[in-house]
Amino acid sequence: MELTEIKNELLLLVSYMITSARGLYDEPEEYGIFRLIDATGRLLAIMESSGMSDDFIATLREQIDEERESSMDDDAQKRHLDMMVLKIAKELQNR
Amino acid sequence: METLEAIRTRRSVRSYTSEPIDDADLQKIIEAAASAPSGGNRQSWLFISVCDPKNIARMRAICPGIVGIPAGIIVLCLDLQGQKRENLPIINYLDIGAAMQNILLVAHDLGLGGCAIGSFHVEGVKEFLKIPDHMEPVLLTVLGKPKSIPSAPRKKPLQEIYFHESYKEK
Numbered sequence: 409m410e411l412t413e414i415k416n417e418l419l420l421l422v423s424y425m426i427t428s429a430r431g432l433y434d435e436p437e438e439y440g441i442f443r444l445i446d447a448t449g450r451l452l453a454i455m456e457s458s459g460m461s462d463d464f465i466a467t468l469r470e471q472i473d474e475e476r477e478s479s480m481d482d483d484a485q486k487r488h489l490d491m492m493v494l495k496i497a498k499e500l501q502n503r
Numbered sequence: 504m505e506t507l508e509a510i511r512t513r514r515s516v517r518s519y520t521s522e523p524i525d526d527a528d529l530q531k532i533i534e535a536a537a538s539a540p541s542g543g544n545r546q547s548w549l550f551i552s553v554c555d556p557k558n559i560a561r562m563r564a565i566c567p568g569i570v571g572i573p574a575g576i577i578v579l580c581l582d583l584q585g586q587k588r589e590n591l592p593i594i595n596y597l598d599i600g601a602a603m604q605n606i607l608l609v610a611h612d613l614g615l616g617g618c619a620i621g622s623f624h625v626e627g628v629k630e631f632l633k634i635p636d637h638m639e640p641v642l643l644t645v646l647g648k649p650k651s652i653p654s655a656p657r658k659k660p661l662q663e664i665y666f667h668e669s670y671k672e673k
Contacts, residue, residue: 419564420560420561420563420564421564423564423565424563424564424565424567427564427565427566427567427623427624427627428567430624431567431622431623431624435622439622443567446567446570476570477517477518477570477571477651
C-alpha cells in the first residue's frame, strides 16, 4: 500500500473515532467498549494491508475480528479481553 | 422461501464476503422497501443505495454502527415536509421501520445477510451523500453475502408479551 493510501485509510479511522466519540453522547455507555474494539480491528487491518503486520499482529487481528463479530456476554467478553491483554503484555517483553 | 420461514430464520448478519450485490437483487430489495405500508399511503420516504467499495469505506468512517464490510448500504430517509424532526408524527418513522423490515426479509430470501443500523452521524451522512435539507436519514440497512450467520438470539416467550382479549397482571 502506497503512503497516500495509508494516509487515507488512517483518515477514515480518525473519522470513525471522532464520529464514535460524538455518537456516544447519545448512545448506551456499553457501546463505547465495542467502538474501541472495532477501532482496534480497523487499525490492525490497516497495519496488515500496509505490510506492517507479523504473525503476532495477524493473530491479534483474528482475535479482535472474532470479538467484534461474536455476541459474547459481558463476562465472556471481559475474559477474552483479559486474555488478549496478557498475550500482548508478554509479547511486549520481547519487542 | 415461505414468509413465515423467512421471518423465523432471518438474523442480523454483521460479517460478509467481498461478493458484490447483484443489480437485479438490489432492484428487488428496493421495490420491496417501496412496497411497505405507510400511514395514509404517504410514502414520504427516499432510499439511497451505496455499493461502490470506496464509498462504503467512507460511509463506515461516519457510521460507527456498521460492523464488518458490507457489499451495500441502503440509506432510508424520511421527508420532513417542512417540519422539524421532533415534530413529525411517529407513524412516519414507523413507515421507515416497515420498509426496513421488507428490505431485510427480501434480502434474506435472496441469500443475503443484512442488519439495520441506527448508529451513524446524521449530518455527516447527509453531507457525504448530498441529501437535501428536507430529507432526514433515519436508518441504514447494510447488506452482503454472509460470511457467518449468528445463531438465533433468545426471544421472550409469548406468555410474557402476548395477551388475548385483554391484559392480565401476572
